[in-house]
Amino acid sequence: MKRFIAFLLLGIIFQNRVQAQTLAEGIVFEKRVHSFGTIKEVNGKVSYTFVFKNNGNTPVTISSINSGCGCIGNAVSKKPVPAGGKGQVTVTFNPEYKSGFFSKEIVVMSNNDKEFNRVWVEGTIIPSEKPIEHEYPYNFGSGLYLRLEVMAFGYVKAGTTKQMELHYANATDKEMNLGFVVEDNKGNLLFKNPGKIGAKAKGITSFSFTMPYLGNDDITYKVYPYVNNKKLAKPVAVKILNELNFKNKAAKPAAVTK
Template sequence: MKLCCSIFISVFLFVQCLHAQTPSSVISFEERTHEFGTVLEKNGKVTHAFVFKNNGKTPVVINDIRSDCGCIGKIISKDPVKPGEKGRVVITFDPEYKSGFFSKEIIVYSNNSQDYNRIWVQGNVTPAEHPVEEDYPYNFGNGIYLRLKVMAFGYMKPGETQQMQLHYANNTSKSINLTFTAKGKNPGLKFTNPGKLKPKQRSVMTFTFTMPDTKNDVLLSLYPTINGKQSKESLDIKVLNSNKRKASIAN
């Protein structure tokens, strides 16, 4: 709650501050938006220089450049730009751990931060393939990594049905067969085993759970079985009975 309030206050103050300033009538940029096109995450940062002209009668100094994204870097020349001359601001975009389309607004402040201009950079990030441990932190042995160790369905009432997805990866250079073996009964749980995985394959499977007619919480354990060899580590599924919670609150 405190974090939400802090974010709201920060945004409110930023908007209020912006309203207290005026769009610059002196500086004109040669382009407002730069299209980076396809950006490969593996190639690192991309940079572009926005060129502007001072159309006023007195020198202009760029005081600051701001963006709501920490992935934007900038270089500001503190030297005054004389009337009729050109200056530039250099914008750097960092695609690390980003994917897909991006469009970032940058606010350029001048005249002791009393005036501002808006410019944009945009493009599409093609993500790099990161080490499997970064996206699938749980090692279940024999080359199988999962994104979750515990699948928490939260509170459910009897008869209610929910779905959750489990991301998994084969980190070996060979094809393997992956199935999940339940320990004991698994009432209400349905899923389709992945079966054969290609070398280095990463994929996702769906678990569907229907809460049985019970007054208790549900805890299930599934064991990944790789090429017939069962893992010592279990994937745990936890479901809390909402009726049990209501009864506890009532008491």
Template sequence: MKIRIILFLITVIFGCQLYSQSTATTISFKEKVYDFGKILESKGKVSHTFTFLNKSKVPVNIESISSGCGCATYSYNKEPIRSGHKGKITITFDPLYHPGFFSKEITIFSNNHNKINRIWVKGYVVAFIHPIDEDYPYTLGNGLHTSLKVLAFGEMTNGMNKQIKLRYANNTDKPMTLKFVIEGSDKNIKFTDPGVLSPMKRGEMTISYTMGKTNQKEKMIKIYPVVNGKKLSQCIQTKITCI
């Protein structure tokens, strides 16, 4: 009963704080949305500075800023902005591994967090092809790189089917013949072997598992890659929790 009362009070207090926050009319932004347009991921971070005017008769403090994403960082005036003076907030966006369209909302808290303003940065990131060892961090041997080393299917019940995408790459200057073999005799796991992979090329395969009746609490299946006819010592593990 005490726990319920405490949770209720927290909810009421938090709700009141949110309700009490209103848009700050004391500061006026020259612009609220900035469009970077097309930016190249390979060129790295881009920045834009928003300016605002303190229209009130008293100094205004920017208490804090929230971007909700590590890809958008900020810097701003820590000193109070005097009446009639301008302040600056610089937003920096990191396009690394953020391909395609983006729109980031930035929330500015002022006046002891009781007032808020919102600004936005948006644009489109033109991606570039990263080195194989960046996109495929697991090296299994003989030039084979994969995106995963553990296939975590999670909890599964009888008859349930799940699928996981496994990406792979040939990090050599010669063609690679690639297939996978399962340790054991579990026939519920299905996939199609990649076949021949050209030099420095990448591919993707779907590994499917259908849960059957079992008394086991957990299943672990080892999948070994075979590169150019040679079975590698490192494997990809499949983990399933049976419920």
């Protein structure tokens, strides 16, 4: 998510810069769109060099290459390209953590960023198989991996119900039977056991909690996973905060220090 936001902000900055510049009509690229075709994420970065001709009457210098996609631009021809001469711009695309079709715009700035031009790279990415820990970082043993080890419901109002999802994965090459047992459950925490999970399969189960009307205590549960009817040593912690308890604390006058 942070990476996506960073790229989005870069895109907005580049767009604002381009809107303030003039189209470099003297720069004519031999092709504006290059297709990498089908590439594999595991093979890493791919590059292509765009060739352009200076059809203007004065020399032109590529000042910078910008993109909001994480593409890397490099002006191969760093010296001024004379009128009638040719220059090159290389674009490198990193397919890491991407999949499927992509089409990325690269803005080529020239003459001290006063003028701009555009080229594009596109293609289709075949993603590589990631270690299961990338998506499910918590190893509970017996081939079971979970995305959370603590389910924090936050504040729940008396009489209301809140839900949370628990993502799980079977890292083994065999089918497993997965269930959960709540220690000291008084019936307020409800869920459906996943049951049979295929080899290398993933899934989601939902937990719901209803805050009782009586009492204002915060509540913590230990939820033990069972794999093939075997209780695992490590529990999932479920933590619920009572909104009434929060309100009581907020209403209590702060201590006066002398």
